[in-house]
Amino acid sequence: MRVLRRPATAPPPVSEAEKLLFSGTLRHDQAWAQYEDPLLRMSFWAMARQFPAMLAMVARVARREDPRALAALLGAQLASGVMTAFVLVATNEVLVALFAGGPTPRKLLDALPALLLGGAASAGTVLLGCLIVGVEGRLYPKIELACTTAYYGMMARVEMSAMEDKDIHRKLSLGRYGTDSVQRMLSHSVWVVSGLMSLVAAAVVLATLHPLLLGALVLIAAPRWWGAVVVMRRAYASRHVWVDHRRAVDVLVYPVTRADATPELRVHGAGRVLVDAQRGMGASAAREKARLANAQAGTELAAAALSGTARVLAYAALWWLLVAGGMPLAAAGTAVLAIRNATGYLNTVVTQLNSMCEESLYLKDMNHAIELGRRHAIPEGGTPVTGKGVEVVLQDVTFRYPNADRDALREVSVTVPRGKVVALVGENGSGKTTLAALVAGLYLPTAGKVAYNGVDIREADREDVFDRVALLSQSVQAWPMTVKANIHIGDGGRPMVQRDIEAAADRADIRAVVEELPHGWDSIALKGFERGVKLSGGQWQRVGVARAVYRRRDLVIVDEPTAALDPRAEIEMFESLRSLTADGVTTVLLITHRLAATASADVIYVLDRGRVVEQGAHHELMAVADGHYRELYELQASQYDVGDGEKIPTQRKP
Numbered sequence: 001m002r003v004l005r006r007p008a009t010a011p012p013p014v015s016e017a018e019k020l021l022f023s024g025t026l027r028h029d030q031a032w033a034q035y036e037d038p039l040l041r042m043s044f045w046a047m048a049r050q051f052p053a054m055l056a057m058v059a060r061v062a063r064r065e066d067p068r069a070l071a072a073l074l075g076a077q078l079a080s081g082v083m084t085a086f087v088l089v090a091t092n093e094v095l096v097a098l099f100a101g102g103p104t105p106r107k108l109l110d111a112l113p114a115l116l117l118g119g120a121a122s123a124g125t126v127l128l129g130c131l132i133v134g135v136e137g138r139l140y141p142k143i144e145l146a147c148t149t150a151y152y153g154m155m156a157r158v159e160m161s162a163m164e165d166k167d168i169h170r171k172l173s174l175g176r177y178g179t180d181s182v183q184r185m186l187s188h189s190v191w192v193v194s195g196l197m198s199l200v201a202a203a204v205v206l207a208t209l210h211p212l213l214l215g216a217l218v219l220i221a222a223p224r225w226w227g228a229v230v231v232m233r234r235a236y237a238s239r240h241v242w243v244d245h246r247r248a249v250d251v252l253v254y255p256v257t258r259a260d261a262t263p264e265l266r267v268h269g270a271g272r273v274l275v276d277a278q279r280g281m282g283a284s285a286a287r288e289k290a291r292l293a294n295a296q297a298g299t300e301l302a303a304a305a306l307s308g309t310a311r312v313l314a315y316a317a318l319w320w321l322l323v324a325g326g327m328p329l330a331a332a333g334t335a336v337l338a339i340r341n342a343t344g345y346l347n348t349v350v351t352q353l354n355s356m357c358e359e360s361l362y363l364k365d366m367n368h369a370i371e372l373g374r375r376h377a378i379p380e381g382g383t384p385v386t387g388k389g390v391e392v393v394l395q396d397v398t399f400r401y402p403n404a405d406r407d408a409l410r411e412v413s414v415t416v417p418r419g420k421v422v423a424l425v426g427e428n429g430s431g432k433t434t435l436a437a438l439v440a441g442l443y444l445p446t447a448g449k450v451a452y453n454g455v456d457i458r459e460a461d462r463e464d465v466f467d468r469v470a471l472l473s474q475s476v477q478a479w480p481m482t483v484k485a486n487i488h489i490g491d492g493g494r495p496m497v498q499r500d501i502e503a504a505a506d507r508a509d510i511r512a513v514v515e516e517l518p519h520g521w522d523s524i525a526l527k528g529f530e531r532g533v534k535l536s537g538g539q540w541q542r543v544g545v546a547r548a549v550y551r552r553r554d555l556v557i558v559d560e561p562t563a564a565l566d567p568r569a570e571i572e573m574f575e576s577l578r579s580l581t582a583d584g585v586t587t588v589l590l591i592t593h594r595l596a597a598t599a600s601a602d603v604i605y606v607l608d609r610g611r612v613v614e615q616g617a618h619h620e621l622m623a624v625a626d627g628h629y630r631e632l633y634e635l636q637a638s639q640y641d642v643g644d645g646e647k648i649p650t651q652r653k654p
């Protein structure tokens, strides 16, 4: 049964600022709009019907995490409901004794046992309330921790190709909003259960006094339910239509507070543009809030009027029962009290049920994400990759990114031999990074075969594969932790050894820089935190080198490592990478546009639009008259030509 029609909210008007800055509205990919329909379609009865299933879902997690706390919580709730009924019955007894005939001291004495029992029951309710607070404090954090661990643990194991798939990634990331929903749902269900129990207690007392009073209770409560559900659904509707608008305002003004945006904000006057846009968009949001408040006031007035009328009718019925039905005055007093309490409990139940329904959607998303993530997880176990060093062989490998309409690599055959330097060169978008990711075991080929020491990557234990690889990419990941932890995270599975960190930093030529920082190795590698420092782009690249050196694995994959380095550091970096292979075991796979650096590679693969078009050593490729590599090399070398055949030297003279 649908109690209400779907509330309509007009979409936000597109302000001049939005037209100017977004050419329309700014909408997020991960639209919250997916919640809009289920929430708005939901009637009160649909919510009530879902309640047992939601409760079971929450109880399952709570029982797994702390069955004793859950039992204590449920027991305390049950006892609290019984106490509430007991207080009402005791009140009735007190009133019966007080309204009876006889002298007042006698009546008081008669009422005393019920009064004491009622008082004890009230005190019991208070004590149970305290117990519930304590148990909730113990149980909720455990539940939240279990959910976050399950969710993030799953996310850390998802195949990279699934993360690249727009649809899968959207579903996976939506699960994040559900990690604290279980504990919130449990908290709401505690309220619903206790509200329902108190409600049932009041209803039973009323029905015992006279069945007509039960009907009166329904009449009084119904408009209040209606009002609460209408107000809440209208608020949902508005929130979901306006959420992108609100986020766009946040996105707009956020840079105004950022230190790194200050130059353009000041010099170009970008700050003024953003603040003006925020004012324009904020004004329309304020109008929407005013509209909601007016509508809410109207609904609540209508609900109060209907409920008030029903209450007047109920009191009239009570009057009639007193006068004509022979109901004792004490029973009428209890009835008034029960009606008043029951209305309050009803409001609690409706409000909490509404919140539960909203939470249940997030929770479903989380469960769905975890299940989806497990389906796309990197498989555990497999054939071990054994042997000293690694040789990676790609045979007729084709690869297409999820959602892409063409292959990034097409029938590529490449051998990355043990103990050598292999360079991948080619123009932007030719497929070098993709090829390196396949060599690292991050993607599985769409067609063809990748073998690690002879083991097909599809059968290999991927943990073994990852354990053989160290990555150094152009944009070094800056983790919000100390500088030393930023290096240690390269091999975070082993205990942190300061000596090894310093040795790696020495090799990457970053040790002196770190040790001169005010907090040295304990500096936080991000500005904006206490002990926070800002490292330059080149310094970060050196931290990245230190991280890869600290990791020290058989295969070091280096993607454009020198973009931010000064010329001296660049030369030193290539020399030091080359020296890694001196042990005859370590392999370096190097991607670079600096062809001067590839000259010393053992083998160079030239890629063009996803295909290997040339391969060989530098001198072999330079010998190909109209070769692709030679053309690129000469083009680059010509940049240093200063006329008259003179060239600016690209290497330091010894």
Ligand SMILES: Nc1ncnc2c1ncn2[C@@H]1O[C@H](COP(=O)(O)OP(=O)(O)OP(=O)(O)O)[C@@H](O)[C@H]1O
Residues within 6 Å of the ligand: 164, 401, 402, 404, 408, 426, 427, 428, 429, 430, 431, 432, 433, 434, 435
């Ligand atoms: N995550 C992705 N999803 C879809 N397509 C991608 C993705 N990453 C890269 N591509 C596409 O695959 C092709 C190869 O990209 P790749 O990054 O491997 O080239 P590259 O040779 O490393 O380029 P560059 O020299 O600019 O770094 C390009 O057409 C690129 O647009």
